[in-house]
Amino acid sequence: MNEKCRVSGKRLIEVIDFGEQPLGNGFLKQEQFGEEYFFNMRVGFCEESGLLQLFDQPSPEAMFHEEYAFFSSTSTEMSKHFKSWAKSVATSSDTKNPLVIEIGCNDGIFLENFVNTNIRTIGIEPSENVANIAKSKGVMVENSFMNIPLAEALLSEHGSADYITAANVICHIPNILELAKCIDILLSDNGKFIFEEPYLGDIIQKCAYDQIYDEHVFLFSCISVKNLFNKLDLELIDAQPQVTHGGSMRYTIGRKGFNDVSDNAKKILENEYSMGLNKIESMLRLSENIKQSKNKLVEILENLKSGGSQVCGYAATSKSTTILNYCNIGPDLIQCIYDTTPLKQGKFSPGMHIPITDWKEFNLNMPDYTFLFAWNHLKEIMAKERAYTSQGRKWITHIPTVQIS
Numbered sequence: 001m002n003e004k005c006r007v008s009g010k011r012l013i014e015v016i017d018f019g020e021q022p023l024g025n026g027f028l029k030q031e032q033f034g035e036e037y038f039f040n041m042r043v044g045f046c047e048e049s050g051l052l053q054l055f056d057q058p059s060p061e062a063m064f065h066e067e068y069a070f071f072s073s074t075s076t077e078m079s080k081h082f083k084s085w086a087k088s089v090a091t092s093s094d095t096k097n098p099l100v101i102e103i104g105c106n107d108g109i110f111l112e113n114f115v116n117t118n119i120r121t122i123g124i125e126p127s128e129n130v131a132n133i134a135k136s137k138g139v140m141v142e143n144s145f146m147n148i149p150l151a152e153a154l155l156s157e158h159g160s161a162d163y164i165t166a167a168n169v170i171c172h173i174p175n176i177l178e179l180a181k182c183i184d185i186l187l188s189d190n191g192k193f194i195f196e197e198p199y200l201g202d203i204i205q206k207c208a209y210d211q212i213y214d215e216h217v218f219l220f221s222c223i224s225v226k227n228l229f230n231k232l233d234l235e236l237i238d239a240q241p242q243v244t245h246g247g248s249m250r251y252t253i254g255r256k257g258f259n260d261v262s263d264n265a266k267k268i269l270e271n272e273y274s275m276g277l278n279k280i281e282s283m284l285r286l287s288e289n290i291k292q293s294k295n296k297l298v299e300i301l302e303n304l305k306s307g308g309s310q311v312c313g314y315a316a317t318s319k320s321t322t323i324l325n326y327c328n329i330g331p332d333l334i335q336c337i338y339d340t341t342p343l344k345q346g347k348f349s350p351g352m353h354i355p356i357t358d359w360k361e362f363n364l365n366m367p368d369y370t371f372l373f374a375w376n377h378l379k380e381i382m383a384k385e386r387a388y389t390s391q392g393r394k395w396i397t398h399i400p401t402v403q404i405s
Helices: 030-035 075-093 128-136 150-160 176-186 199-204 222-229 263-275 280-306 319-328 359-365 375-382 386-390
Strands: 013-022 038-046 051-054 099-103 121-124 159-167 188-196 233-242 248-253 310-316 337-339 356-358 369-372 394-397
Touching: 013 280, 013 319, 051 222, 051 233, 075 159, 075 375, 121 150, 150 176, 159 176, 176 188, 176 222, 176 233, 188 199, 188 233, 199 263, 199 280, 222 233, 222 248, 222 263, 233 263, 310 359, 337 359, 356 359, 359 386, 369 375, 375 386
Parallel strands: 099 121, 099 159, 159 188, 310 337, 310 369, 337 356, 369 394
Antiparallel strands: 013 038, 038 051, 188 248, 233 248
16 A cells, blocks of 8 residues: 655655546446446645645546547647647757657547658557557557556657647556656757646646546646646646636646746746645645535535436546446436446446446437436537527536535
């Protein structure tokens, strides 16, 4: 059992215990119920590193495998986001044939934008099923976890990288110091490591506790990112807030002495210190807000059940796993969850075993109330489901507060 910060080595202070949790993306068949994996999901904080993190997590091999259930390209908004990001990388490079390495390339949603251009790309992706989709798009993929031997092999074969990118991936990597060393090995003198992650400041402000699940070992702030990379010949040089995943931050890391730190990064750091994102008191307030949100949600669902209303869920997200298991919400309160991912349909939600139903049946069944688990895609989903709302049906959301609308 781990009790220490993975960056500073200091003892973690417990913030909240979510109890026994299954794999966030561990959607399963009925015959697999008896062999389902659970772990105690405790969250701790280190004031020295400023890093909110899980005490323990399942092995990476248990989470990222040939049946990994998350495909980035299922969201049109995310496809637009990555296309825009790729364009900014392409236009900012002054190298003739720049090398872009993406850690956790998933189904190639980002790197496919560079196919048939002068930009060389390599994707790192341990989950074989999504890696194969990326390869089918013409993306070169190393079907592996990122580690020092791989970084050294890539450097030897392809040279140093002009850009290393990652999106909602770095928070998945338990050995974060090894990852930082991999960046140090691969990055050219003028290179940039650019990565996006759910932002701790937004999580606290919105009480978005469902961003905490098995894959999200870390919840970053500019303070914690700065402290992490300062341990090597690297530093935080820019930070840009993003709307993706309900509030993310795009961090840019460069080599010390080769870049100026942007005014934006300085301003965000100053704001974080004023918010107390480096203090345990702020994390304990988050813990209390999480408990209040849980109690309110359960009260609403139980009242709807008592009144005979039909309640279903929308989008079988990995985030929903934390909510359902922490709040002990099962098929008695939410009858099914509608989802567009074929790999999830016909299976059951991790832990609470709520049936996952084909999204095509959503507007046929028209449940009285629908819990929107994919709240970070609210705008896209509301536009898509106008017919449901026009029939007087109601949505349940829990961010930033639990409400029916």
